[in-house]
Amino acid sequence: MNPLFQVKAIRPELLTLVGSLFLLLACNPVLWGHVEAITPNNASGLMMRVAFGLILLAAFNVVLTLLAFRWVLKPLLTLLLLISAGVAYFMSQYGVLIDPGMLRNAAQTNFTEVRDLLSVNLGLYVLFLGVLPALLVWLTPVRYRRWPRELLSKVLVIGASLAVLAGVALLNYQGLASFFRNHHELRLMVVPSNYVGASLSYLREQVKTSKEPFRQIGTDAVKAPAWASHRHKSLTVLVVGESARADNFGILGYERNTTPKLQAEHGVIAYPNAHSCGTETAVSVPCMFSNLGRANYSATKAYSQEGLLDVLKRAGLNVVWRDNQSGCKGTCDRVNFQDVSNLKDPTLCANSECHDEILLQGLQGFIDNLQEDTVLVLHQMGSHGPEYFKRYPKEFEQFTPVCTSNALNECSRDSIINGYDNTILYTDHVLASLIDVLRSNQGKVDSAMFYLSDHGESLGEYNLFLHGTPYMMAPDQQKHVGMLAWFSDSYQQEFQVNADCLRAEREKPVSQDNLFHSMLGLLQVNTQVYEKGMDMFAGCRG
Numbered sequence: 001m002n003p004l005f006q007v008k009a010i011r012p013e014l015l016t017l018v019g020s021l022f023l024l025l026a027c028n029p030v031l032w033g034h035v036e037a038i039t040p041n042n043a044s045g046l047m048m049r050v051a052f053g054l055i056l057l058a059a060f061n062v063v064l065t066l067l068a069f070r071w072v073l074k075p076l077l078t079l080l081l082l083i084s085a086g087v088a089y090f091m092s093q094y095g096v097l098i099d100p101g102m103l104r105n106a107a108q109t110n111f112t113e114v115r116d117l118l119s120v121n122l123g124l125y126v127l128f129l130g131v132l133p134a135l136l137v138w139l140t141p142v143r144y145r146r147w148p149r150e151l152l153s154k155v156l157v158i159g160a161s162l163a164v165l166a167g168v169a170l171l172n173y174q175g176l177a178s179f180f181r182n183h184h185e186l187r188l189m190v191v192p193s194n195y196v197g198a199s200l201s202y203l204r205e206q207v208k209t210s211k212e213p214f215r216q217i218g219t220d221a222v223k224a225p226a227w228a229s230h231r232h233k234s235l236t237v238l239v240v241g242e243s244a245r246a247d248n249f250g251i252l253g254y255e256r257n258t259t260p261k262l263q264a265e266h267g268v269i270a271y272p273n274a275h276s277c278g279t280e281t282a283v284s285v286p287c288m289f290s291n292l293g294r295a296n297y298s299a300t301k302a303y304s305q306e307g308l309l310d311v312l313k314r315a316g317l318n319v320v321w322r323d324n325q326s327g328c329k330g331t332c333d334r335v336n337f338q339d340v341s342n343l344k345d346p347t348l349c350a351n352s353e354c355h356d357e358i359l360l361q362g363l364q365g366f367i368d369n370l371q372e373d374t375v376l377v378l379h380q381m382g383s384h385g386p387e388y389f390k391r392y393p394k395e396f397e398q399f400t401p402v403c404t405s406n407a408l409n410e411c412s413r414d415s416i417i418n419g420y421d422n423t424i425l426y427t428d429h430v431l432a433s434l435i436d437v438l439r440s441n442q443g444k445v446d447s448a449m450f451y452l453s454d455h456g457e458s459l460g461e462y463n464l465f466l467h468g469t470p471y472m473m474a475p476d477q478q479k480h481v482g483m484l485a486w487f488s489d490s491y492q493q494e495f496q497v498n499a500d501c502l503r504a505e506r507e508k509p510v511s512q513d514n515l516f517h518s519m520l521g522l523l524q525v526n527t528q529v530y531e532k533g534m535d536m537f538a539g540c541r542g
Contacts (some may be wrong), residue, residue, distance in 0.1 A: 009141040012068040012150075013157045019077050019137070020060035023192060024053065026129055027084040030091040031189040038183060048179060051172040056190060058165035065157045070144050078134040084192045085130030089122050093409055094386070095464040097188035100201040102468050104299065105280040107202065110326040112341070112353045116387045119406050185473055205299055212304035217291065218311035221520075221527035227373075230494050234373045234446040236523060237434060240285065241427065242325060242382030243467060244482040245456030246274065248417075248424050252482065256399070258424040261432035267486050268435070269502050274483035276455045277512040280468040282329055284454040288512035289331040291529055294471075302330070308516045309335050309377070315525045318372035323379045324359050332377070341381070348393075355393055356380045356430045360437065367441050375523070378434075382427060383457060385466050388419035392426035399425075413460045420459055435486050442488035446495070448522075452515065453481040483510065495522060501540035510536050 025032075035052060039045035067076055090096055144150055169176060180186065188194050246252050250259040251270045262268050277287035277294040286302040287294060289309060313319045313335055321332035324341045340358045343349050348358045359378040366376075381391060386406040389397070399418035403411035431451055438447035456478045458464035467478045487497050517534035520527065521541065532538050 009143040011153075012073060012142050012144060013065065013153060015073065015077075015137070015140065015142055016064035016068050016157075017061055019080075020057055020064055022133060023080065023084055024057055024060060026133075027081075027088045027191045028189070029088065030095075031186070031191070034186070034189060039179075044175075047172070048175055051168050051176060052179070054168045055165055055176075058161040058168075059193075061161045062158050062165075065154055065161070068154070070142075073142070074137055077137050080192050081134045081137070082126065082130040083195065085126045085128075086122065087191050087195050088129060089125035090117075091189070091191070093121070093407060094466050095458070095462070096466065096468055097185060097470060097473070098191075098194040098198050099188050099470050100198045100205065101278070101280055101283055101470065103195070103198045103202040104205075105282045105468055108282045108326065108329060110341075113326060113384070115352075116385075116390070116406055121407050121410075185470075188470065209300045209303050212300055215305040216310075217306045218314060218527040218529045221311045221315040221525055221529075223316050224524040224526050226496075226524050230373075230446065232444060232446050232490065232494070233370050234491065234494070235367060235370060235438070235448075236375045236519075237438065237447070237449045238375060238377045238519070239431065239434070239449065239451040240288075240377060240379045241451060241453030241482055242281070242380050242384050243455065243457040244383050244424065244427060244453035245477050246272065246453075246480045246482050247456075247477060248421055249482050250424075250428075251484070256421055258421050259428040260425075261428050262435075262484065265432055265435050265486065267499060269485045269499065269506055271483040271485075271506050271510055273507055273509045274452070274481050275479050275509070275511045276453070276481045279455050279471055279474045279478040281326070281454050284512060285329045286331055288452065288454070288515045291516045291531075293513040293534075294511070306334070307331050308519055309375070311520065311527060311529065312375055312523065312525065315523075315527070316373070317523065317525075318374040319377070320374065321377045321379065322359055324354055324356055324381050325379045325384075328377075328379060353381065353390070355391070356382065356427065357433070360430065360434055363434070363437050364441075367437070367445055370445060375519075380427070380430070382453070383420060383423035385420070385457060388416070388423050391423040396426040396429065397422050408460070408465045416459050416465075420457065431484065438486075438488060442490050446488060446491040448487045448491045448495075448497075449485070450519075451482065451484040452512065453483070455479070456481050481512075495524065496541045497522070497537065498540045502537065505540065508536075 035049055039048045067073065087098060096102060145153065248254050248258060250257040251263050252272045276284050277297060278284040287297045289307040290297065290302050292301055309319045309332055319335040320338065321328055321335055322338045322340055341354055342352055343354055343358060345354065345358060345361065348355045359380065383391060386408050389402050389404050399421045401415050402419040402422065403415040405411055408416055435449055438449060441447065455467050457467050458475060458477050461475055461477055464475065469478055485502065487499055491497065492499055514534055514536045517531050518536045520530045521535035522537050
């Protein structure tokens with residue numbers, strides 16, 4: 001090799017220090033922007049930022065020094081640089097925070113959702129913050145000592161780092177104590193410790209779930225005697241929406257008429273005060289179909305027991321889950337599952353995804369051949385971002401101009417909202433079309449529709465986009481969701497539902513916690529796991 005291009009060998013402790021400094025400064029723009037915003041713009045604030053930075057640098061250096069072995073350090077740094085670059089991009093682009101829920105959501109996504117997030121900007125982040133620094137790491141020779149001296153050097157470096165950490169903390173104890181106590185969100189912003197900690201928590205959760213014995217619930221479930229007097233078969237359609245926040249539904253008071261067809265439909269009941277169990281599909285869907293409720297929910301509990309669909313099936317109802325998304329997150333594992341997300345319909349499907357009208361394809365034939373009382377769950381693609389313009393056919397692009405990029409922070413907020421509102425306009429069309437089909441068959445089938453979105457969506461409020469912010473920190477836009485109901489005349493009669501009463505009570509606070517018990521009560525299923533106090537329809541039946 002030409003001497004001009006030779007790189008002088010360095011000691012591992014220098015590489016860990018430089019690596020720690022690079023990760024802290026280059027991969028944490030969101031963190032430092034937030035720290036600047038929450039500290040005063042004076043000498044005291046500057047001291048706080050410096051102290052905070054020194055503590056993180058010392059902590060990073062301790063961890064990397066512990067792992068700085070000959071065959072470990074360079075691969076570890078490479079992995080950290082590449083992942084940190086991607087995480088830094090998504091945090092900067094969408095304002096997301098990294099916690100176990102976000103990791104769970106990422107682990108359970110599909111190819112279509114991943115593809116929508118790929119961009120040139122992501123590639124540039126990975127190139128300049130990941131690939132090039134990692135290449136430099138591999139081109140830099142490292143001189144390791146014999147193991148006794150190497151061990152001694154590690155002890156000295158770690159001791160010095162801990163001394164810096166302790167000294168800075170003691171000198172700034174009161175200010176730092178208040179700083180950390182009042183800003184719990186900081187731990188979810190520090191790259192790479194946020195995703196490393198979230199990954200370890202997620203893995204522990206998976207191991208714990210795998211060891212948990214699976215539990216049946218509602219083993220006593222049976223149809224109530226009232227079923228014997230039903231004259232027709234019934235079809236109850238439960239539509240699970242996606243990222244549909246209540247704020248943008250015209251029928252719920254939004255200034256734009258994004259739901260003209262639903263508002264024209266006779267008998268639609270819209271609930272203006274409905275909230276979700278979580279802020280991401282991987283939590284909200286299993287939570288809403290469980291009897292745990294948000295306060296008692298955990299992924300381990302939800303995945304280790306049966307849910308609503310199992311109880312309905314045990315009671316004698318036919319249960320079908322039809323999916324145009326990334327699956328049911330375990331809630332439909334023991335019922336009939338139909339994946340329609342990648343069909344080859346030339347009018348509704350393209351590029352490995354389908355518009356939501358695909359969920360209604362063949363519905364009339366399904367009704368014509370209905371032999372059992374059935375619960376049909378339709379899982380929408382709905383308003384899934386960031387590429388909202390892909391979620392609806394071109395003829396539903398009523399609000400313009402529309403953002404056609406997944407780099408939302410490069411689009412005007414009006415264009416983002418326009419694209420999102422068009423998705424709600426299309427959902428309006430899908431739901432109204434569903435109601436029209438059900439209504440046209442009410443002479444032979446008792447039918448009902450209940451729509452509930454899994455979570456809401458941020459469209460730039462507080463510099464946040466998409467969803468998945470930890471629930472306690474999430475804005476209401478990610479938790480306030482669309483909820484609608486419609487019952488055919490014959491369904492109201494046979495299931496003793498007073499729609500006028502429901503309409504009068506529609507403004508009462510409800511949540512996804514109510515779904516489990518409300519569906520059991522509505523469908524006249526007798527079981528000890530049913531709680532009347534959680535049944536949102538209970539006061540308007542009979």
